[in-house]
Amino acid sequence: xxxxxxxxxxxxxxxxxxxxxxxxxxxxxxxxxxxxxxxxxxxxxxxxxxxxxxxxxxxxxxxxxxxxxxxxxxxxxxxxxxxxxxxxxxxxxxxxxxxxxxxxxx
Amino acid sequence: xxxxxxxxxxxxxxxxxxxxxxxxxxxxxxxxxxxxxxxxxxxxxxxxxxxxxxxxxxxxxxxxxxxxxxxxxxxxxxxxxxxxxxxxxxxxxxxxxxxxxxxxxxxxxxxxxxxxxxxxxxxxxxxxxxxxxxxxxxxxxxxxxxxxxxxxxxxxxxxxxxxxxxxxxxxxxxxxxxxxxxxxxxxxxxxxxxxxxxxxxxxxxxxxxxxxxxxxxxxxxxxxxxxxxxxxxxxxxxxxxxxxxxxxxxxxxxxxxxxxxxxxxxxxxxxxxxxxxxxxxxxxxxxxxxxxxxxxxxxxxxxxxxxxxxxxxxxxxxxxxxxxxxxxxxxxxxxxxxxxxxxxxxxxxxxxxxxxxxxxxxxxxxxxxxxxxxxxxxxxxxxxxxxxxxxxxxxxxxxxxxxxxxxxxxxxxxxxxxxxxxxxxxxxxxxxxxxxxxxxxxxxxxxxxxxxxxxxxxxxxxxxxxxxxxx
Numbered sequence: 001x002x003x004x005x006x007x008x009x010x011x012x013x014x015x016x017x018x019x020x021x022x023x024x025x026x027x028x029x030x031x032x033x034x035x036x037x038x039x040x041x042x043x044x045x046x047x048x049x050x051x052x053x054x055x056x057x058x059x060x061x062x063x064x065x066x067x068x069x070x071x072x073x074x075x076x077x078x079x080x081x082x083x084x085x086x087x088x089x090x091x092x093x094x095x096x097x098x099x100x101x102x103x104x105x106x
Numbered sequence: 107x108x109x110x111x112x113x114x115x116x117x118x119x120x121x122x123x124x125x126x127x128x129x130x131x132x133x134x135x136x137x138x139x140x141x142x143x144x145x146x147x148x149x150x151x152x153x154x155x156x157x158x159x160x161x162x163x164x165x166x167x168x169x170x171x172x173x174x175x176x177x178x179x180x181x182x183x184x185x186x187x188x189x190x191x192x193x194x195x196x197x198x199x200x201x202x203x204x205x206x207x208x209x210x211x212x213x214x215x216x217x218x219x220x221x222x223x224x225x226x227x228x229x230x231x232x233x234x235x236x237x238x239x240x241x242x243x244x245x246x247x248x249x250x251x252x253x254x255x256x257x258x259x260x261x262x263x264x265x266x267x268x269x270x271x272x273x274x275x276x277x278x279x280x281x282x283x284x285x286x287x288x289x290x291x292x293x294x295x296x297x298x299x300x301x302x303x304x305x306x307x308x309x310x311x312x313x314x315x316x317x318x319x320x321x322x323x324x325x326x327x328x329x330x331x332x333x334x335x336x337x338x339x340x341x342x343x344x345x346x347x348x349x350x351x352x353x354x355x356x357x358x359x360x361x362x363x364x365x366x367x368x369x370x371x372x373x374x375x376x377x378x379x380x381x382x383x384x385x386x387x388x389x390x391x392x393x394x395x396x397x398x399x400x401x402x403x404x405x406x407x408x409x410x411x412x413x414x415x416x417x418x419x420x421x422x423x424x425x426x427x428x429x430x431x432x433x434x435x436x437x438x439x440x441x442x443x444x445x446x447x448x449x450x451x452x453x454x455x456x457x458x459x460x461x462x463x464x465x466x467x468x469x470x471x472x473x474x475x476x477x478x479x480x481x482x483x484x485x486x487x488x489x490x491x492x493x494x495x496x497x498x499x500x501x502x503x504x505x506x507x508x509x510x511x512x513x514x515x516x517x518x519x520x521x522x523x524x525x526x527x528x529x530x531x532x533x534x535x536x537x538x539x540x541x542x543x544x545x546x547x548x549x550x551x552x553x554x555x556x557x558x559x560x561x562x563x564x565x566x567x568x569x570x571x572x573x574x575x576x577x
Contacts, residue, residue: 020461026468027420027460028427028441030449039461045520046462050409054474058485070344085207091434100429101440 015044111136111270116179116327119273123168123178130165130178134222137180141224141271147256148246149265151185153225154192164220175330176219182266182275185226186233187318188307189213196309197241198231200451201432210307211343212276212318212335219334224272228262231453232423233278233311235259236286236522237515240455245512248290250551254509257287260321264291267321274322274331278308280315281411282504282529285541289504289554292543293321294328294571297529299561300536301347302336312418315411315533325542325571332564354562362389362557362570363497366398368405373524375507377547382503385544385555385574392573399493399500403486404531410486411530412523413466413479420463426451458519487535494560499570502528504541504554532558540567542574 020036020043031039083096090098107128109119122128134157141150164178183189186196188206190213195201209217216223230240238246238261246261248254249268256265260277264287267275277284279297288295296319303318310316320331338346364386369379386396428434428447435450437443452460466475493500505525515522532539537558544555555574559566 019465023461023464023468024449024457025445026464027424027457028444028448029452029457029460030442030445031457035454035457039458042458042519043462043465046412046523047465049520049523050412050466050475053406053409053413053478053482056403056406056478056482058478058481059488072344081207086430089204089207089431091428091432098430101437101443103440 015040015047107132109133109136111140111180111273112268113270113323114273115324116175116273116322116330119179120173120175120177124173130161130168130222133178134161134180137224137271137273140269141266144249144265144269144271146247147249147252147265147269148228148244149262149269149271150182150225151197151228151243151262152193154189154223157222157224160220160222164222167220174219176216176221176334178220178222179274180222180224180272181216182224182227182263182272183213184260184263184275184277185229186278186309187212187276188309189223189226192226194226194309195242196232197229197243198452198456199242199433200426200428200448204431206307208307211304211337211346213307215335215337224266227260227266227275227277229277230259230261230283230455232309232419232456233259233280233283234419234455234459236282236525237510237512238262238287239512239516240453242453247512248509250291251509253511254551255290255512257290257505257509259283261287263321264288264293264295267291267293267323274320274327276318276331276335277321278311278316278318279533280312281415281526281533284319284321285529285539285554285556286505286525288321288541289543289556290509290552292546292552293323294325294543294575295319295321295541295554296328296332296564296567297532297539298332298336298564299352299538300533301345302352302538302562302564303346304337304343305345306343310422312415312533313422314418315415317533325568325575328540328571329568352562354560354565356563356566357498359496359498360393361395361397361497362386362499362501363397363399363493364501365401365404367400368502368527373506374503378503378506378508378553381545381547381553382555386501388576389570389573394570397497399497401489401493403482403489406482407486407531407534408524408527410479410482410534411526412462413475414483414534416459416463417467417476418463420460420467423452423456423460455519483534486531487537490531490535490537490558491560498566499557499559502556504528504556508547508551508553528556537561538564538567540571542571544574
């Protein structure tokens, strides 16, 4: 389905393997065809179960559950730790930089 | 002095240590011996390699008269709680070799008391599971019956305390992952009020649901551990409610509410039901009145949970991409690198929940599923709070069955999910909840009694729990 020139992935309640493929792609997961078949079966059953909730009628003011987001000040706090240690964690790094495949000439 | 770490409480060990009847070294060695004897149960993934240094420091504190309750006490940490300089992998291949570069707030708080951090414990990968069968290190086993699961996802943390390989441990609870393994292994498991224990340094699963909490042998120890970790460190950490806002007024209701429909439902093991009723009778003798209540929303909790939790975890797990840390698998371009890394680095259940999470958040379904579930949480909270107007706690068994067999539920994810029925409401509403050992089945499997209290009402859980745990 296209909205304003952008493809929006939609899935139908009649789940197909294509739906699983698209959902897996959203999550950047490579799946084998056996895995797709298994997940199709599982997701269908789980979604059927959780769909119960869409039938519930809930009170009008249910949106406020009393929790609030706690934000910190929007100021720069210099990192007190050791960036070297962090960079070392990366599977590929070079000269103090994390390295990735070329993003622009794909 | 010889001690039985399967029986000794934190308080008792503390007394022996400060009275010099026991040295930290002796305590550590006893616990290490237990760990070695029970290795096949896979409670610990790995012991930390700095225990000797910690023993020395703790003993010095005791010798200088500076010991606090937890000084020298052997503790264990679930593999998703960060301890600076040590591996933490959430039992996932995708975090192989990842070393924490900072302390979680709970570890920093505990460090001030100089306990002994013994090691990291086994869990379901990324806390997704109810049996600790889905760990990249292999399953943990129940010390009461090695053919059975210890529960999950914090199964390893339960095993080490149940076997005396630690005197207490920390787990995390998103849908019951502390309370259910506690009930399967005869321990007290507490999920604190959302916001009372910092999540800084806990690998996030469902950020609006997660809480770190303790496994202990008894309620008194649970209180000790809770007090130690329920700090309000707000300097760099927005995940804790300030102490002054943690308001709870204890009532003199002395009433225990039981949701009648749920208790009488089919999937509950008859021995579980019998034990639950016997526990209620004991509470009646302890001066409490049992009242039945009607909570029509309660039975929808699982559906709401299995919408919210996969949605939040699929978001939280987006950061694992093979670029900044952990496992990496090369691909023909960046997208393929992500797909291969995540497709092969994440286990089966993790990928299932990511797919499910993406579905409930996708265009056209977001309103009917995720939004609806979020509205439901507020409605459920209001419904339960109405019960707390006249009752102190809501009580149920912790789990519909005792510990099940390894492999019994792995082919049917939905049947595994349904076992969370009694524990998820507390995560959805943020209310504190506890599982207290309440007896055993005829074949010797532990059973747990579960209570949910109003927000910040941990003291009520401890008070009533003390009666439940009496033999």
